[in-house]
Amino acid sequence: xxxxxxIAQIISWxxxxxxxxxxxxxxxxxxxxxxxxxxxGPIKGAQPNSQAWVDGFPxxxxxxxxxxxxxxxxxxxxxxxxxxxxxxxxxxHPKAATASHDSVPxxxxxxxxxxxxxxxxxEMRVLISVFLLYRQMTSFGSLFSPLRQARYVYHRGNTQxxxxxxxxxxNYLTDWNLTAL
Amino acid sequence: xxxxxxxxxxxxANVDASELGFYFNPSPEVYNFNVLVAMxxxx
Numbered sequence: 437x438x439x440x441x442x443i444a445q446i447i448s449w450x451x452x453x454x455x456x457x458x459x460x461x462x463x464x465x466x467x468x469x470x471x472x473x474x475x476x477g478p479i480k481g482a483q484p485n486s487q488a489w490v491d492g493f494p495x496x497x498x499x500x501x502x503x504x505x506x507x508x509x510x511x512x513x514x515x516x517x518x519x520x521x522x523x524x525x526x527x528x529h530p531k532a533a534t535a536s537h538d539s540v541p542x543x544x545x546x547x548x549x550x551x552x553x554x555x556x557x558x559e560m561r562v563l564i565s566v567f568l569l570y571r572q573m574t575s576f577g578s579l580f581s582p583l584r585q586a587r588y589v590y591h592r593g594n595t596q597x598x599x600x601x602x603x604x605x606x607n608y609l610t611d612w613n614l615t616a617l
Numbered sequence: 618x619x620x621x622x623x624x625x626x627x628x629x630a631n632v633d634a635s636e637l638g639f640y641f642n643p644s645p646e647v648y649n650f651n652v653l654v655a656m657x658x659x660x
Contacts, residue, residue, distance in 0.1 A: 473651040489649040492638050497656035520630040522620045522657035529645040538647040546650060 476502065497523050620657070632657035 468475045470486040476498050479490055501523055507515040529535075531546060618634040618641065634655040 488647065489651045493649075493651045493653045494637065495652075495654045497654045500656065520657075522630045522632045523654065524618055524620050524632055524634060524656075525652040525654040526618045526634065526639070526641070527652050528640065528649050529642050531650070533643060533645055533648075535645050535648045538645075540648065542648055543650060 497525075618653075618655070630657040 468477070470479070470490045471484040473486075473489065473493075475490075476495050478496060479494065483490060500521075504515060504517075618639055620630075620632050632655050634653055637653060637655055639653045639655070
């Protein structure tokens with residue numbers, strides 16, 4: 437069965453203040469299911485004939501992102517970020533696209549993509565999410581060097597379809613979702 | 618799908634998912650509701 441990847445976990449990580457008490461362990465509720473595009477580690481091992489939509493779609497960067505939040509859950513505060521990093525993820529086609537040569541129809545509940553999982557993108561047709569971890573600057577006596585500009589550009593073929601910039605980034609991280617029609 | 622992060626006009630992080638083979642196709646031949654995830658490299 438083809439299904440959307442459950443990114444609710446990723447998005448919700450950044451959904452509010454860290455309220456959980458510190459604890460020596462942090463569970464990651466995750467079941468590797470290539471058939472439903474649920475996986476975090478490297479793609480290897482037997483697949484349930486899911487190669488068509490799994491191969492070439494790595495998720496390993498989420499492991500690094502996960503370690504950032506795992507630290508926070510364990511220690512009650514976010515770790516210091518030593519290097520700016522950008523995490524991006526996106527789907528290869530609009531959710532409402534009609535495939536021209538697929539004998540298998542859209543998965544059940546395909547229309548929920550972007551509604552129940554990412555509340556800020558009700559009209560989203562394809563999800564592109566950009567997540568930044570940015571380091572705190574302590575040199576020159578300043579607390580940090582604010583982000584003057586952060587932008588990402590989405591290309592559809594040779595056409596730029598979206599760009600955005602934002603100046604405020606609380607908690608040393610920020611995420612955006614945008615609509616690409 | 619590309620993203621760049623600048624500090625004071627200095628490029629500090631950049632990621633280009635096309636280097637991993639990502640291609641957004643508005644008219645796909647087959648459905649794929651998976652996502653490709655990419656992370657920036659150091660600049």
